[in-house]
Amino acid sequence: MGELNFFLGLQIKQTPVETSIHQQKYIKELLKKYDMNEAKTNDTPIGTTTNLDKDESGSPFNDTTYRGKIGSLLYLTASRPDILFSVGLCARFQSCPKESHLKAVKRIMRYLKGTINLVLWYPTSDSFNLKGFADADYARHMVDRKSTSGMAHFLGPCLISWATRKQNSVALSTELSMLQLLHVLPNFFG
Structure with a gap:
């Protein structure tokens, strides 16, 4: 062929x-x-x-x-x-x-x-280092204030997958989410 x-x-x-x-x-x-x-x-x-x-x-x-x-x-x-x-x-x-x-x-x-x-x-290449990157635009969509997140994965120097997606829910802020997480985590570790 x-x-x-x-x-x-x-x-x-x-x-x-x-x-x-x-x-x-x-x-x-x-x-x-x-x-x-x-x-x-x-x-x-x-x-x-x-x-x-x-x-x-x-x-x-x-x-x-x-x-x-x-x-x-x-x-x-x-x-x-x-x-x-x-x-x-x-x-x-x-x-x-x-x-x-x-x-x-x-x-x-x-x-x-x-x-x-x-x-x-x-x-x-013989490099099999897998790296992933992600980011979001934090409620930048003007119609419904939802965020769009994106990701890319590399195997060595080669881009092997990528995507963007509009998130399903509205986040008030990333700081609030991190604060909530910090309060919840101690309960898991005693």
Whole structure:
């Protein structure tokens, strides 16, 4: 059958010292499909001060087109963990998208245009040190004040899993939770 080069939209390049996975062809097709080939590029997929909300007074946008763009971007997160948070944030507004939400989606696409050459890189290595990282944005979602948490796991220098998730409950504060924990812990240890 030969060496695997292309699988479900993922392009795979293998050498004796490394393997790389990317979706550059898919990104080019996506940018062409949504007329973003000539767009300027962005350095980040979402602004650090961007707070998307329902934007009830904003101009409505075609929800079918918006869902198509979000679906395309969600498929792309298989090889681009750098856009996972921003795509997930935009996906929350699929039922009633506004122009402000479309603007955020277009920013992600302009970021992709400027970073089309990024790949997941897996060098041949004997390092099996497993490291995990997690973070949360602490009630930054303006609609319901719920936090979004994210995590990434590395095996040696290789990223092996990643995810973001909107939390199910609202936390008053992390300090309160830590204080409550400090009061409960002594009961467990006598």
